[in-house]
Amino acid sequence: MIRFTMTFFLMIILFLGGVIVGFDQAGSGMNKLRGNDVESYDALQTVKTEDNQFGVEVLGQTFTQESIDEKREEYKEIKEDVFTEKLAFALEKIVKWFYNILIQGAYQISQLFY
Structure with a gap:
C-alpha cells in the first residue's frame, strides 16, 4: 500500500x-509567434517625443500629452450629444402620449358598440 x-x-x-x-513553453511560443522575442520588458515606460513632449508607453501602446483646448472640444461634442439624446427622449415621450391617446379613444369608441 505504501509503495x-x-x-x-x-x-x-x-x-x-x-x-x-x-x-x-506555450507562452514563449506565443510570444515568438506574435513577434515579441524579447523575454522581459517593462510594462510602463516613459518616452520623449520630437517636440519635447512626454508620453507614456503602456504595454506597447503610446499615450501622449494633449492640450486642454482639444479636450474642451471633445467635451463640447459630448455635451452636444447629450442634448441630442435629451431631445430624442422628449420626442419619444410625446409620440408615446399621442399614441396612447389614440388607443384610448379607439377603445372608448369600441365600448359604445359592445
Whole structure:
C-alpha cells in the first residue's frame, strides 16, 4: 500500500511539473509567434517625443500629452450629444402620449358598440 501511494504521488508530481513546463513553453511560443522575442520588458515606460513632449508607453501602446483646448472640444461634442439624446427622449415621450391617446379613444369608441 505504501509503495502504491509513493508511486501515485510521484506520478502526480511529475504530471503537474510537466503541465507547468508545457504552459511556460506555450507562452514563449506565443510570444515568438506574435513577434515579441524579447523575454522581459517593462510594462510602463516613459518616452520623449520630437517636440519635447512626454508620453507614456503602456504595454506597447503610446499615450501622449494633449492640450486642454482639444479636450474642451471633445467635451463640447459630448455635451452636444447629450442634448441630442435629451431631445430624442422628449420626442419619444410625446409620440408615446399621442399614441396612447389614440388607443384610448379607439377603445372608448369600441365600448359604445359592445
